[in-house]
Amino acid sequence: MKRIFKYLKPDMAFALVGIVLVALSAWVELYQIRIMGDVIDVGIQSADMSLILKLGSRMILLALLGIVVSVLGLVIPATVSTRFAHRMRKALYKRIQKFSVKNVNKFQTASLITRLTNDVDFIQRTVLMILRMLVRAPVLLVSTVYLTYTTNKFLSRIPLVMVILLSFVMVYVVTNGFPRFIKLQEKLDRLNQKIQESLINIRVVKSFVREEVEDERFSQENKEFYDAAIHAHNLMLLIDPALQTAINFATVLIMYFASFLIIDQHVLAIGDLLVFVNYLRFTMFSMMMMTHVFMMMTRSKASLQRINEVFDEPIDIENETSTVKPGQGGEIEFKNVSFKYYDDENVKNTLSHINFKIRRGERLGIIGSTGSGKTTLINLLGRLIDPTEGEILFDGEDIKNFDLHALRANFGFVPQKNILFTGTIASNLRLGNPDADEALLDKVTKAASIYDYIEESDEGYELEVQQGGHNFSGGQRQRLCIARALAINPKVLILDDSTSALDAETEKQVMESIDKEFKDMTLISIAQKISSVASMDRIIVLNEGEIVGYDTHENLLQTSQVYQEIYESQQRNGVNA
Numbered sequence: 001m002k003r004i005f006k007y008l009k010p011d012m013a014f015a016l017v018g019i020v021l022v023a024l025s026a027w028v029e030l031y032q033i034r035i036m037g038d039v040i041d042v043g044i045q046s047a048d049m050s051l052i053l054k055l056g057s058r059m060i061l062l063a064l065l066g067i068v069v070s071v072l073g074l075v076i077p078a079t080v081s082t083r084f085a086h087r088m089r090k091a092l093y094k095r096i097q098k099f100s101v102k103n104v105n106k107f108q109t110a111s112l113i114t115r116l117t118n119d120v121d122f123i124q125r126t127v128l129m130i131l132r133m134l135v136r137a138p139v140l141l142v143s144t145v146y147l148t149y150t151t152n153k154f155l156s157r158i159p160l161v162m163v164i165l166l167s168f169v170m171v172y173v174v175t176n177g178f179p180r181f182i183k184l185q186e187k188l189d190r191l192n193q194k195i196q197e198s199l200i201n202i203r204v205v206k207s208f209v210r211e212e213v214e215d216e217r218f219s220q221e222n223k224e225f226y227d228a229a230i231h232a233h234n235l236m237l238l239i240d241p242a243l244q245t246a247i248n249f250a251t252v253l254i255m256y257f258a259s260f261l262i263i264d265q266h267v268l269a270i271g272d273l274l275v276f277v278n279y280l281r282f283t284m285f286s287m288m289m290m291t292h293v294f295m296m297m298t299r300s301k302a303s304l305q306r307i308n309e310v311f312d313e314p315i316d317i318e319n320e321t322s323t324v325k326p327g328q329g330g331e332i333e334f335k336n337v338s339f340k341y342y343d344d345e346n347v348k349n350t351l352s353h354i355n356f357k358i359r360r361g362e363r364l365g366i367i368g369s370t371g372s373g374k375t376t377l378i379n380l381l382g383r384l385i386d387p388t389e390g391e392i393l394f395d396g397e398d399i400k401n402f403d404l405h406a407l408r409a410n411f412g413f414v415p416q417k418n419i420l421f422t423g424t425i426a427s428n429l430r431l432g433n434p435d436a437d438e439a440l441l442d443k444v445t446k447a448a449s450i451y452d453y454i455e456e457s458d459e460g461y462e463l464e465v466q467q468g469g470h471n472f473s474g475g476q477r478q479r480l481c482i483a484r485a486l487a488i489n490p491k492v493l494i495l496d497d498s499t500s501a502l503d504a505e506t507e508k509q510v511m512e513s514i515d516k517e518f519k520d521m522t523l524i525s526i527a528q529k530i531s532s533v534a535s536m537d538r539i540i541v542l543n544e545g546e547i548v549g550y551d552t553h554e555n556l557l558q559t560s561q562v563y564q565e566i567y568e569s570q571q572r573n574g575v576n577a
Helices: 002-044 048-095 101-107 110-153 157-199 204-206 210-234 239-264 268-313 374-381 404-408 423-428 438-447 451-456 474-486 504-517 553-559 560-574
Strands: 332-339 350-356 363-368 389-394 411-414 491-496 522-527 536-543 546-551
Touching: 002 048, 002 268, 002 560, 048 110, 048 268, 101 110, 110 157, 110 268, 157 204, 157 210, 157 239, 157 268, 204 210, 239 268, 332 374, 332 491, 350 374, 350 546, 363 374, 363 560, 374 491, 411 474, 423 438, 423 474, 438 451, 438 474, 438 504, 474 491, 474 504, 536 553, 536 560, 546 553, 546 560, 553 560
Parallel strands: 363 522, 363 536, 411 491, 491 522
Antiparallel strands: 332 350, 332 389, 536 546
């Protein structure tokens, strides 16, 4: 609740105005019923037309006032709840942006998307219901209970008993509904994950003719979500029948006892009976509104718990407030660095006791089998994750002492999965350097051997890039991503298997162009093919998270058994090694 109040606080005064208007609209409706009783009992009974017109005019004025008040009572809470959701979603997204790779892996992408959209939207609707119905319903309930008591003390016991009985039903539903809605949201996470996975990988699904299998898997996830939804909502379905039964049963009892009070004892007027029945319906209606609000609150409690999990998740990589800035070199040193993704003694380190040093302008290759820890090592360098043990130095200073933005500004990353954003080639190339002029774009695209393709197109740098860059080939995407990394003029360029889609000649041309145009830049290249790293100054050979070789290509062929095995394997399979 504190977190909800935090995002409501800026509009609290505005919300209070809305609450007053909502309460006022409820009182206007109740007062109209009282006037209607006076019209029957006084005006019609005495055949006083002037009194009837006077009371009727008052009812018309109240109706007009009620329209204005009701509209404002709708607009203001809706505005407040929308602003509330905007602030919460913005804060939640900002929090997620601070997450490390470990944090994101803990929640999974599909779950984070659900929390940002579905969960926040549901809390927004709940806030709207609270500002409207949770104000209106108690006003109606308290007012009608009091007014029925002042109208007839005996008959007022009937709606009071119904309210007490319905309260027990409401408490039962709210208490038992929470765990069911937690499970429902978890099933929604899994369903979203399945949809996201299938749509992103639609080409792979079709190429392997897996449509029917994917349909079955989706149907299974959808069925589990359906069952969870039915299980949760079946409990809530108890409310409406209970309310309708209470209203109808109470109406029958009131009409039965009222007949004796009117006919035999002459202590109840017809107009009072009409007012009483209307107040009864308002009493039951207010209970219905309160129940629906509590139902929403029950479900939103599950959503709020999931959102709080994101806000409360400790961020394992905090940005230091230090003003220390990286030097102008580009020298990197790993000192006895170890890392594992889970804090469990039984979990093996992904990397163990890594030690090496890269001088400014040096070309370093990293090679190893799948799962040997190559990408993890690079993630450590950019502080996407922090080492479990040891330290990483940049120009002689521990990278933890740098401002994250200042540190990462020194690195040009070309990740293993080359992704382009919707927009143009220019907007993608300027992603890390918005001020890059056309001369710089020409330089980096020439270095990445993609300049000729851009120059030949009619749109040039304004050529459209579709979602994910799927209107380009794999090799074109890789070269555009390399150009994008070079556009920030980094001290260190990191290629994470970023030339795998290029033929040997194009790859050689790209590497030679980078060497020529960016000779002072440190280069780290992760590769699967030995041919991609053979020309590097030194090569690190990783095996099961440990360095088993660190030398030149020629020396490693003589001294490293793992490197020899990779080389011979690629030679046998016809890989240009």
